Amino acid sequence: MSVDSVEAAPDDPARDAAPAGAKPILGDRRSGWQQGLVWAFVVIPMIALLATVPVVWGWGLGWWDVAIGAVFYTVGILGVTVGYHRHFTHRSFKAQRWLSVALTITGSMAIQGSMMAWVADHRRHHAFSDKEGDPHSPWRYGSTPWGVARGFFWAHIGWVFDRKKTNWDRFIPDLLADRVLRRVSALFGLWVTVSLVLPALLGGLLTWSWAGAVTGFFWGGLVRMAVCHHVTWSINSICHMIGARPFRSRDRSRNFWPLAILSMGESWHNLHHADPTCARHGVLKGQIDISARLIWFFEKFGWAHDVRWPTTRRLASLRRS
Known part of the structure; x- marks a missing residue:
């Protein structure tokens, strides 16, 4: 069995979007204000994260701040x-x-872009x-030391600033046809506002102070956003x-166990690329996958059905010999 034949299930939306001669990969460019918002929501939380040490020394960090940020x-x-990922991008389950x-x-509240934009980018990936x-x-700049350094920066954060947007008509026609989801996704700005205002409101109410509102916004809003991004x-x-890389895939995807908890199971990335529609990414012994447990x-x-759980036969066919 070839690697290509086991990389994805035949009805994986991401795989279906790839045929040669299809619609262009890229769509319109971001407008100036859209690009400005990208910079703001990436740079400001990063500055907030870097400022955590002096903030801790100057103001202190309370348990309410930790709880709000964690929630x-x-x-x-x-x-x-x-x-965004397992349900909308890969249809690992129906809901x-x-x-x-x-x-x-809730995906919008992570402030990583609207559902439509996120899914289009990830299906293209x-x-x-x-x-x-x-x-x-x-690996876009090659495997030389300088190329690897440039590539790491690009993959981690540089690509976010690329003004060329993924072509939605090619990659997410199924989602564009859903009027309800299209409207909810279009309210991304509202969900971002809720995501930033609620931590401040809770901090103020729980401590009954303006200082609690400020620290709630800082830790539960900006710092939380930066950690989620990275x-x-x-x-x-x-x-x-x-x-x-215990499983065969067409790319260089790998499992990185130190991120398993924080990423809710997403860092079992090799299996995911070997079998993208699988609802569980951590399939081997000891691999914690919190997202799969929630599904x-x-x-x-009874809220989800047709869940694509891994099977012993399927996993055996994907394992490296």
């Missing part, structure tokens, strides 16, 4: 991993309408993984450069 991080990152809407909203057309391959970007960069709960409650 909003968990909600946002699971919205991306379970919703009741209300759950699809909720996953669109899978269609051309580590090849010409991949929006964030760390964990997700690390899947694009680190997980295509460092780690184990399991959704299924048990």
Whole structure:
């Protein structure tokens, strides 16, 4: 069996978007204000993250700040991993309408772009993984020391500033045809506002002070956003450069265990690229996959169905000899 024949299930939306002669990969360029927002939502949280040490020494870090940051991080990152990624991009499971809407909203609260834009980029990544057309391959500049350094920076954060947008008509026609999801995704700005205002509101109410509101916004809003960004970007960069490759795939995807908890199971990236539609990425003994466990709960409650769980036969066919 060839590697190409086992890289993805035949009905994987990302794989289906790749045929030669199809619509162009790229669509319109971002407008000036859109590009400005990208810079703001990347640079400001990074500055906030770098400022954490003097903030700790100057103001202190309370348990409420930790709790607020942890809750909003968990909600946002699971919205991306379970919703944006496994549900919308790869159709690893089907969900009741209300759950699809909720996953669109919680994924938006991670502030990594609208659901439509995120899915289009990620389907394009899978269609051309580590090849010409991949929006964030760390190998785009070659394998020399300087090329690897440039590639890592590009895959981790540089690609975010590329003003050329992925062609939605080619990569997400199924989502564009869904009027409800299209409208919820278009309200991305509202969900971003909620994601930043709620931590401040909770911080103020829980401590009954303006200082609590400020620290709630800082830790639960800006710092939480920065950590969420860098964990997700690390899947694009680190997980295509460092780690184990127990399964066969057409690219250089790897498993990087130190990120397993923070990424909610996304860093078991080699299996994911070997079998993109699989609902569980951590399939080997000891591989924690929190996102898969949440999907399991959704299924048990009847909120999700047609879940594509891994099978022993399928995994055996994908293992390296």
